[in-house]
Amino acid sequence: DGGITQSPKYLFRKEGQNVTLSCEQNLNHDAMYWYRQDPGQGLRLIYYSQIVNDFQKGDIAEGYSVSREKKESFPLTVTSAQKNPTAFYLCASTEEGWWSGNTIYFGEGSWLTVV
């Protein structure tokens, strides 16, 4: 079955550490996204990538970095510069097209907690 796989499901980070969240999709989608969700809040866009080797900052990119070396993979690194990283992180993808009805598909999410 096609879908988006995020790992790990739960991750603990010590102060000053960088951690990387994995996102893999086998939907052959061009565009991939990372969102952050805080309790009781909506989704905020961190980074997005519309094609391989290209990515753009979203609304809250500070303290995060990404890479897009392969179409199916879009890992997110939460750096020590991110002062409040405890949140639920969602990876998503869409099949780019000329019309606006594209559905966005989400992974199961990763919980990151600072200890």
Place this chain on the structure above:
Amino acid sequence: GNSVTQMEGPVTLSEEAFLTINCTYTATGYPSLFWYVQYPGEGLQLLLKATKADDKGSNKGFEATYRKETTSFHLEKGSVQVSDSAVYFCALSDGGGADGLTFGKGTHLIIQP
């Protein structure tokens, strides 16, 4: 810019009650509209969508009609079940690419037996 406004939650209903979750939007052009559902500890799943005015999206007993004149896309269900307890997000897309994807803040629905 685009925006999506949803009713504040949590919304608490008894089983078999009628559900309405209001959603209004502002956007340029002719966006597509979506409802997503998030169960506890999981990612978002597409519930239904509508791509043009007067379209009705439906799935699992839920319905929403794209009303351009009132810029609304209210979610309804005639008889809710405990298993419908989740967070519901209204969203719009105005042309593909991340800049055109806008989500509401979500409405937490609690169904009591």
